[in-house]
Amino acid sequence: MLRLQLTLAARYLLGRKLRTALTTLAIVFGTMVIFGMGMLLPTMLAAFQANVLAAAGQVDVTVTQKSGEAFTRSALSKVRAVPGVRVVAGSLSRTVNIPSGYYGRTQLGALTLTGIDVDAAQALHSYAVTSGRFLRASDESVTVITANLAEMLSLHLGDKLHLPTADGDITLKIVGLLPARSQPGNEEVLVTLSEAQKLLALPNRINTIEANLNTTDQAQRDVIEGAIQSSLGTDYTLGGLSGGSELLAGLQTGQAAFSLFGFLALFMGGFIIFNTFRTIIAERRHDIGMLRAIGAGRRTIVGLILVEGLIQGVVGTAIGMALGYLMGAGILLMMGSLYRNFVHLNIGAPVIEPQLFVQTIVLGVGVTLLAGLLPALSASRVSPLEALRPAAVEHTTQRFTRGNIAGAGLLVLALLGLVSHNARMAALGGLLFLIGLVLVAPVLVQPIATFFSRLLTLLVAREGTGELAQSNVVRQPGRAAVTASATMVGLAIVVAMGGMVWSLTGGFLGILQKSLGSDYLLMPPAVSLWGSNVGAKPELANRLRATPGVAVVSTLRYAAATANGKSVALLGIDPVNYTKVASLAFQAGDPQTALADLSRGRALIINGVFAAQTGLHPGDSVHLSTPTGQQLYQVVAVGGDYLNAKIQTAYISQANLQRDFHKSEDIFLQLNLAPNANAATVEPRLKAILKDYPQFKLVSGQNYFEENKQIFNSTFMVMYVLLGVLAAPSLIALLNTLAIGVIERTREIGMLRAIGATRRQVRRIVMTESLLLAAIGTAFGLLAGLYLGYVMILGLSTAGYPVDYVFPAGGLVAAVAIGLLLGVVAALFPARQAARMNIVRALRYE
Amino acid sequence: MALIQAEELTRVYGAGETAVTALDHASLGVEAREFVAVMGPSGCGKSTLLYLLGGLDRPSAGRVMIDGISIGELTDDALTRLRRQKIGFVFQSFNLIPMLDAVDNAALPLTLDGVAAEKARTRATEWLQKVGLGNRLTSRPDQLSGGQQQRVAVARALVAEPRLVLADEPTGNLDTRSSDEIAGLLRQVADDWGRAVVMVTHDAHIASYADRILFLRDGVIVDELRLDAHNRANAELVAERLRMV
Ligand SMILES: Nc1ncnc2c1ncn2[C@@H]1O[C@H](COP(=O)(O)OP(=O)(O)O)[C@@H](O)[C@H]1O
Numbered sequence A: 001m002l003r004l005q006l007t008l009a010a011r012y013l014l015g016r017k018l019r020t021a022l023t024t025l026a027i028v029f030g031t032m033v034i035f036g037m038g039m040l041l042p043t044m045l046a047a048f049q050a051n052v053l054a055a056a057g058q059v060d061v062t063v064t065q066k067s068g069e070a071f072t073r074s075a076l077s078k079v080r081a082v083p084g085v086r087v088v089a090g091s092l093s094r095t096v097n098i099p100s101g102y103y104g105r106t107q108l109g110a111l112t113l114t115g116i117d118v119d120a121a122q123a124l125h126s127y128a129v130t131s132g133r134f135l136r137a138s139d140e141s142v143t144v145i146t147a148n149l150a151e152m153l154s155l156h157l158g159d160k161l162h163l164p165t166a167d168g169d170i171t172l173k174i175v176g177l178l179p180a181r182s183q184p185g186n187e188e189v190l191v192t193l194s195e196a197q198k199l200l201a202l203p204n205r206i207n208t209i210e211a212n213l214n215t216t217d218q219a220q221r222d223v224i225e226g227a228i229q230s231s232l233g234t235d236y237t238l239g240g241l242s243g244g245s246e247l248l249a250g251l252q253t254g255q256a257a258f259s260l261f262g263f264l265a266l267f268m269g270g271f272i273i274f275n276t277f278r279t280i281i282a283e284r285r286h287d288i289g290m291l292r293a294i295g296a297g298r299r300t301i302v303g304l305i306l307v308e309g310l311i312q313g314v315v316g317t318a319i320g321m322a323l324g325y326l327m328g329a330g331i332l333l334m335m336g337s338l339y340r341n342f343v344h345l346n347i348g349a350p351v352i353e354p355q356l357f358v359q360t361i362v363l364g365v366g367v368t369l370l371a372g373l374l375p376a377l378s379a380s381r382v383s384p385l386e387a388l389r390p391a392a393v394e395h396t397t398q399r400f401t402r403g404n405i406a407g408a409g410l411l412v413l414a415l416l417g418l419v420s421h422n423a424r425m426a427a428l429g430g431l432l433f434l435i436g437l438v439l440v441a442p443v444l445v446q447p448i449a450t451f452f453s454r455l456l457t458l459l460v461a462r463e464g465t466g467e468l469a470q471s472n473v474v475r476q477p478g479r480a481a482v483t484a485s486a487t488m489v490g491l492a493i494v495v496a497m498g499g500m501v502w503s504l505t506g507g508f509l510g511i512l513q514k515s516l517g518s519d520y521l522l523m524p525p526a527v528s529l530w531g532s533n534v535g536a537k538p539e540l541a542n543r544l545r546a547t548p549g550v551a552v553v554s555t556l557r558y559a560a561a562t563a564n565g566k567s568v569a570l571l572g573i574d575p576v577n578y579t580k581v582a583s584l585a586f587q588a589g590d591p592q593t594a595l596a597d598l599s600r601g602r603a604l605i606i607n608g609v610f611a612a613q614t615g616l617h618p619g620d621s622v623h624l625s626t627p628t629g630q631q632l633y634q635v636v637a638v639g640g641d642y643l644n645a646k647i648q649t650a651y652i653s654q655a656n657l658q659r660d661f662h663k664s665e666d667i668f669l670q671l672n673l674a675p676n677a678n679a680a681t682v683e684p685r686l687k688a689i690l691k692d693y694p695q696f697k698l699v700s701g702q703n704y705f706e707e708n709k710q711i712f713n714s715t716f717m718v719m720y721v722l723l724g725v726l727a728a729p730s731l732i733a734l735l736n737t738l739a740i741g742v743i744e745r746t747r748e749i750g751m752l753r754a755i756g757a758t759r760r761q762v763r764r765i766v767m768t769e770s771l772l773l774a775a776i777g778t779a780f781g782l783l784a785g786l787y788l789g790y791v792m793i794l795g796l797s798t799a800g801y802p803v804d805y806v807f808p809a810g811g812l813v814a815a816v817a818i819g820l821l822l823g824v825v826a827a828l829f830p831a832r833q834a835a836r837m838n839i840v841r842a843l844r845y846e
Numbered sequence B: 001m002a003l004i005q006a007e008e009l010t011r012v013y014g015a016g017e018t019a020v021t022a023l024d025h026a027s028l029g030v031e032a033r034e035f036v037a038v039m040g041p042s043g044c045g046k047s048t049l050l051y052l053l054g055g056l057d058r059p060s061a062g063r064v065m066i067d068g069i070s071i072g073e074l075t076d077d078a079l080t081r082l083r084r085q086k087i088g089f090v091f092q093s094f095n096l097i098p099m100l101d102a103v104d105n106a107a108l109p110l111t112l113d114g115v116a117a118e119k120a121r122t123r124a125t126e127w128l129q130k131v132g133l134g135n136r137l138t139s140r141p142d143q144l145s146g147g148q149q150q151r152v153a154v155a156r157a158l159v160a161e162p163r164l165v166l167a168d169e170p171t172g173n174l175d176t177r178s179s180d181e182i183a184g185l186l187r188q189v190a191d192d193w194g195r196a197v198v199m200v201t202h203d204a205h206i207a208s209y210a211d212r213i214l215f216l217r218d219g220v221i222v223d224e225l226r227l228d229a230h231n232r233a234n235a236e237l238v239a240e241r242l243r244m245v
């Protein structure tokens, strides 16, 4: 029985090669997106772990301070004292961002500088040097690096390695080479602990404790780890490093968005398949009736249709996964260079988790089968009499169904959600709005198609072709609605993204001018991931101040902390000098006094993102975890600067940062020239000073503003690329509907040609039909897009981003243009197919 | 000169081993206002002949002249224009557009010719009234019986005032009563409205409405029967003659 079903299914599929290909394409696209996007996060995670955690190596326990900051050796003794701990070693390790061009043409994003307690470390790790010797406790200005790194930099034993530090550029002599590491990641530069403490200006401090335990029994280990934790207190973390978690959170959000898009694509794919199967059933009523007449059971019929779906699902999913792999690998390749340069993360080979295979296959094949099930069931109800009766004239009139009414209800709810001005309600409303539109769409097809066909008739579709096209669209309102919905989803996202990018650009450029409006900026390589940047001692700022022509220098310092359980970047500012070169954009509190208030006791200005996450307001008090223990700070205002708008940030005075966090390294400097100074003469002097501090780049404030505007503009470019991807399901849906329509109406087209329609007129009918479908989709897309865009901005401002909604006029124009283009492109092939049709064969078509 | 002059028409489908000669050196002429029926068993090449006469297909050999024009030399667009203006078609399965009402269906050839909508509808309405559907003008095909749908098709075939109407088994999907009515209507097309009609059928009774019957067998015209006023509609005569060929 199954053999018969397989044979028949294969015959039917091959008999309509074009349609089979188009339907399968819908599945291919959905699975491609899910599979391709599903690869991204695990690969990034692996890269992240390799980079950040590889330094930790294979040890039983790694202890770090919660904030990621350095601490005193007293913690080391505490760990050593815990029973069951075999050996411990403290180390001081830090990512050192390498400015581009620092090592000539070798592109190296970052290195990890690690100072180890030479004797203790060798008890924990085995360092098998391949040439030269390992470090000795008494060593000064020497290093051991991996053979890999040496090769990359064309360095040999005895050569000098340059490194940017807070003290300026330094050199280390290479005394030994270690074998290349198996995991990719930041290459390590090993020095003695005292050397690292000197280079990083953290005397007597360490930031990592590694320990090995004297048992391998998991239960006993848990007990020992518990003892270490309780002896150190809650300010310390056991396990991997916690730094960089904000990057991880960002990645996860991106992944969620991509997956959602993949599901939408697959959902549309399901619709397309559902449609195709309904058409197939209508076409084959005769055949099915005949099969029933000669004794096929209902189950056989259901099986027959489902086997067809299964074949397409399996083939489509397989192709989709292959293409998805290529897409994912391609994106990773592109992101690789981006990440190396901006976030200093090396991305390795694509990582595919086994569950991704399972998930993609289940979704791809499952959606296909599910979409085929309803049509299959309706096929099984075909009576054997159908085989004997001539085919009835098809004609469906659209009446109000329960679905339409439910859809209208959802739309009303969605609007209520929008009016509520509550971000969560509005977001829910956005989903309801989309679903509601899809549900009411079939009723709206007729009036909208009538409206647009009048328009098109005036413009292009003369000689009755417009009316014919409209009648083709209206003939299957359900199918037209689904097709238009696919276009709608794509375009809604275009409009919404347009609105968001526009609003964000306006908001951010405003703050940019306010907070970075100084004459010059000294930028570290990784802006906003402050922890990994190497700064400078106050000496740099002093030398700049002493330069003739410089009026004022303001610096930012950095420390990591946690407050209310959330990690936060603390920026130390000098309230007096800061106000002379820049300002924060305030959202709450008194802008006049807020900065001055920072000098009164332990005071803190928090930025919008952090305020939204913690619910803190001006006047509240909050405990910050510091290397010196918990300290109570008072929130005086909510406000932020440009560079940190996306990161949880708080601003305190540099005096407080020095006292509570022992940090006095400047990681970002701004300066203004004296009113009568000539930039052309001052700039060379500044550059001369910066020769000693290659980690900083001198940028004029004006240039920086322009550069950032440029970045916002390239964000638009990225959006266009995304649009290309988004357009694909819409295009497939349109193409599919048109192609199926042309196939179904073969005999009608033959008749039209016989009674005198030219090829061009036939082509115009299909083209107009396509434009009508696209127009309906675009109309819906604009509506839904405006709604979604507004919701996104509402959500962003509740999350603390300083943005106002800007009406995306440009996005609307773009969406209309894209909609029209989709219509034209989708019609090219089916229109040609229809126009080229052989009249006699078309008239004889069954 | 005859309205249609077909000379040595041959149509071969496929090539090599599987080649089928559907029409084999068939020659015929049709005069203006003449009603010709083409008869023969299924698969003898009747439709093939009709399609060649209507310019829907091109012959493998031989040529067709319509109103003095050799259609073999025309481009696709010119041929289409000729069909639109000089030939009306009626098909076995009506082939109406389900979403359009009777008037719009009947008006299609004019609309495609760029005639203004109002004028096209007026003329379509006139023809629908002439074929007896004055009371069903705004009905859609699914609201009409088979016979009524075929009347709409006849009105559509006549609306552009062609000189020739080609009908391929126009009664093939109809019951006996409706078949009679349609055959009578085609008779009227020739007699009252002055068009030439070529009708394919395998029903002797329907064929007996014609002025002249061509008998086709295996792609060859094997016989011809003229019916005058006194043996018109004599189905037995036609059936007997059919048995002989
Ligand atoms: N496209 C085609 N390819 C091959 N053979 C064809 C094709 N169309 C028709 N034929 C064959 O040509 C012969 C005549 O067909 P047709 O003109 O349809 O006959 P009738 O209309 O008299 O039933 C038949 O044998 C038929 O099988």
Ligand SMILES: [Mg+2]
Residues within 6 Å of the ligand: B046, B047, B048
């Ligand atoms: Mg035939």
